[in-house]
Amino acid sequence: MKQDESLMTSRRFVPMFFTQFFGALNDNVFKQALLLVITYGWIQQQSAPVSTLNNLAALLFILPYFFFSATAGQIADKYERAQLVRGIKILEIIIMLIGSAGFLLGHLWLLLLALFLMGTHSTFFGPIKYAILPEILKPNELMSGNALFQSGTSMAILFGMILGGAVIASSEGNLLWISLTVVAIACIGYVFSRFILPQKVAAPDLDIDWNFIRTSFQTITYAKSLPLVFTILLGNSWYWFYGATYLTQIPQLTQQNLHASENVVSLLLTFFSVGIGVGSLLCRKIGGSEINIKMVPIGAIGLTVFALYLAASLAFVPERTGALLTLKDIFTQGWVYYHVMIAVTLLGISGGFYIVPLYAMMQAYSPRSHRARVVAANNILNAVFMVSSAIFSILILSVLKIDIKILFIITAVLSAIFSIWLLARLKPMLATAHLSLED
Structure with a gap:
């Protein structure tokens, strides 16, 4: 550090x-x-x-x-x-x-x-x-x-x-x-x-x-026209699709699945945000200062495994009626609620592992004369993926009336498939790529 x-x-x-x-x-x-x-x-x-x-x-x-x-x-x-x-x-x-x-x-x-x-x-x-x-x-x-x-x-x-x-x-x-x-x-x-x-x-x-x-x-x-850079941008944009899918559902998850109050929404968002911060800092400490892809597979595995962990944890939350659980209640109603909080935190940490190297590689492999325009392309793709996430979630939850746990499972499976494709495509490209930091 x-x-x-x-x-x-x-x-x-x-x-x-x-x-x-x-x-x-x-x-x-x-x-x-x-x-x-x-x-x-x-x-x-x-x-x-x-x-x-x-x-x-x-x-x-x-x-x-x-x-x-x-x-x-x-x-x-x-x-x-x-x-x-x-x-x-x-x-x-x-x-x-x-x-x-x-x-x-x-x-x-x-x-x-x-x-x-x-x-x-x-x-x-x-x-x-x-x-x-x-x-x-x-x-x-x-x-x-x-x-x-x-x-x-x-x-x-x-x-x-x-x-x-x-x-x-x-x-x-x-x-x-x-x-x-x-x-x-x-x-x-x-x-x-x-x-x-x-x-x-x-x-x-x-x-x-x-x-x-x-x-x-x-x-x-x-x-x-820059195959390596564009692949990195797609990997970056998938992170925003994935994150938007989960973050947008946290209020509904809290109210309908946990039967908890809006204060618990803030608690889960806090765990997720802190997780990203911790994962981002640990990424450099574990992966080293050299620009490399080592932490991306670890993050990608976490984004799949801990999404399934969250879905499984939600399946064991007991059905409740009556008053919503308060912030205090959520810590006293059994271990299943701790599992939900742990899963959300680990998703955040995995996100930090995944996204930090991709941002560094985006900057390092973009031609200096076009670097800001590459970042602009990344922002456009991020926006497209985030809107796609909203449409995807509406289709699953509102049109098809599928349970939110199934949405998380589908997203986890899609993340695994995408990550396998991403890593298979990036590794041979990176083996022959030239850093543009000194261009």
Whole structure:
């Protein structure tokens, strides 16, 4: 862990780490606060059911990844990235001021506009933050840097959901406090961005194509022209399909299968997020600092085995009626509930093992002049896979009326099949591949 500790005191790494940490934190504080004020009716202009508005909010946040990822990748390759980050962070402050106005005026559509703009902010920031890592880190630091990024992002998501919920719960309807919170976090992120070191411009002569449809297809086509890189992107996107499938079902799993309260939802999300953070940090410690695929098979096995473990644990949960189990009850009702919590945590750890090497390899094997555009292609594919996950889950649970345990089993089997294909394809490619970090 010495290398991780040295990075966390490095002038090269720390500003970028905390800039992205506070960005992810703010995304989740704002999203969680918005979902809660919609759910509890604190916004009076609702003209649609709560479930519709919540799903609309989720869609609005992910839509910019389809529309703007390719353009964001071009911009990140053409211009100096430290300056771009600072500009994006200033825009985040403006967006949060718009969101604050929505909270204070009780204007739902202003809040949804701010959410869409936050998704746009994240879309433009994503290619920069992953393309900048190989520039500020040495090749033997890239695994550690990605491990810390993934761990930090997991913690930011968790803390953001907790903080957003806590501020709303304690404000008793006074939305001034959540408004001040999101603006303050945006300002802190901007302060850290001021310390990011200037970077060499990757492709200063690039002509940006503002037609996002054409650019998106060109970006994906370019990624497909690099068989190793494109295979890595597919492996990365499968992780997001898998994670979205499980995370989306945790509220339903908690209420219908565990017969437990919303506090238990937060508990399971906490175990999952902490698991990803722990797995990300252990990945570098166990797998070493060299960029390699060693931990991906271990993570892939875990994603299958522990999904089956979770499904089996749920099968032994006794049926209940009456009051929902509280946070305290869940620890006193028998070992089967501990098995569920352990399974969720191990799924998170396995996810950390799986995704950190894939992110490092994506950066290491992408041509320097196109690195941000490769990250943009990854973001487009991630969005496609996450939407596919939602359609897949709706088909299994709502159309076919199949039990959630069967959904988990099907996903586990699909994960095993995909992982076998992924590893069989990657290993011979990696044997002859050339790192592009020095290109």
